Every structure is written in structure tokens, then in C-alpha cells.
Amino acid sequence: MAHLTFDEAEQRELRDAARTEFPGNPALAYVLENLAAEGIDLDRCRDWDDIRAEMGLPEQSDEAPHVA
Structure with a gap:
């Protein structure tokens, strides 16, 4: 089984990007x-x-x- 995971720093970067880059699109922010x-x-x-x-x-x- 192949599963791609993110380390803590990558998770933080994705969350930050979701909140700052897509403030008008909560669905996309949720996906990220x-x-x-x-x-x-x-x-x-x-x-x-x-x-x-x-x-x-x-x-x-x-x-x-x-x-x-």
C-alpha cells in the first residue's frame, strides 16, 4: 500500500497556504x-x-x- 504523508513542517506549510491563499474558498482550504x-x-x-x-x-x- 502506498501512502504519501507530510512531516510536521510540510503540514504546517499546507495549512498556512490553505488559510492565506484561499480565504474566499473554504472548500479548497478544507481540502488542503x-x-x-x-x-x-x-x-x-x-x-x-x-x-x-x-x-x-x-x-x-x-x-x-x-x-x-
């Missing part, structure tokens, strides 16, 4: 704070194409505009 606390379980990560299929979205084509 949760990542800092919990880390990332790489075994549970899913590919964007899998998520797209699960949500019933069309496949990405080269003709479609790319959104950053």
Missing part, C-alpha cells in the same frame, strides 16, 4: 488542510478518464478545447 492531516492514499487515486466515464462525461477529443 485535510491533505496535510491525512496524507494521500495513492492506491485509492483514480485516473481522470475513469472519473469521466463514471460521471457519464464524453471522452476528451483533440478537437475539444483544453481547459486549464
Whole structure:
């Protein structure tokens, strides 16, 4: 099982960034704070194409505009 965790200094930096960089977006701040606390379980990560299929979205084509 692969699990990415952050040391205490990295956790503090993520939390500080969440609070200062995204004050108008509490959902994004929550996600960053949760990542800092919990880390990332790489075994549970899913590919964007899998998520797209699960949500019933069309496949990405080269003709479609790319959104950053």
C-alpha cells in the first residue's frame, strides 16, 4: 500500500497556504488542510478518464478545447 504523508513542517506549510491563499474558498482550504492531516492514499487515486466515464462525461477529443 502506498501512502504519501507530510512531516510536521510540510503540514504546517499546507495549512498556512490553505488559510492565506484561499480565504474566499473554504472548500479548497478544507481540502488542503485535510491533505496535510491525512496524507494521500495513492492506491485509492483514480485516473481522470475513469472519473469521466463514471460521471457519464464524453471522452476528451483533440478537437475539444483544453481547459486549464
